[in-house]
Amino acid sequence: MHAAVEAPVRRRPPLAVLAVVPLAVLSALFLAFFGLVALAFSNGQFADGGWLVVTVPAVLALWLLAGALLLLVGRSWLAVFLPAAALALVLVWLILAESLIEDSGGLAVLVWALPTLTALLAALRPVRRWVAARKLERLTR
DSSP states (O other): OOOOOOOOOOSSOOHHHHHHHHHHHHHHHHHHHHHHHHHHHHTTOOGGGHHHHHHHHHHHHHHHHHHHHHHHTTSOSHHHHHHHHHHHHHHHHHHHHHTHHHHHTTHHHHHHHHHHHHHHHHTSHHHHHHHHHHHHHHHHO
16 A cells, blocks of 8 residues: 655645734734833832733733744744733723723724634634644654
8 A cells, every 4th residue: 555645734824814814924023012012101110010911911912022022933823812811801891991992992902802703713723724734844844
């Protein structure tokens, strides 16, 4: 019997990956902007957990950028999914807790949509399959 000939793995990422990367970068830029605003309003006073308001956005922004790069090269879809999903959940909590929808004129929903769409697209089956195939290709070389 002949061994099944496997088709080579596509090096070009699926369209969903090409959409996730700019969305992750935009989400990271939003977080960086938020972190700078929080830092500016803190006046260097980080009592009562104020340092979390500056540190968490910075860490999430860096994680999103690293995850976008790892996804683009086919290493990991979770590296971008996890920070995007975490950010989306935090934003939902903030929007609901602070009633930001009325105050922001809908901008809060737009800001929430960036990481939500990033997480949803990163978790799509074609993206997961492509990353898994790329990993398998690296292991079998």
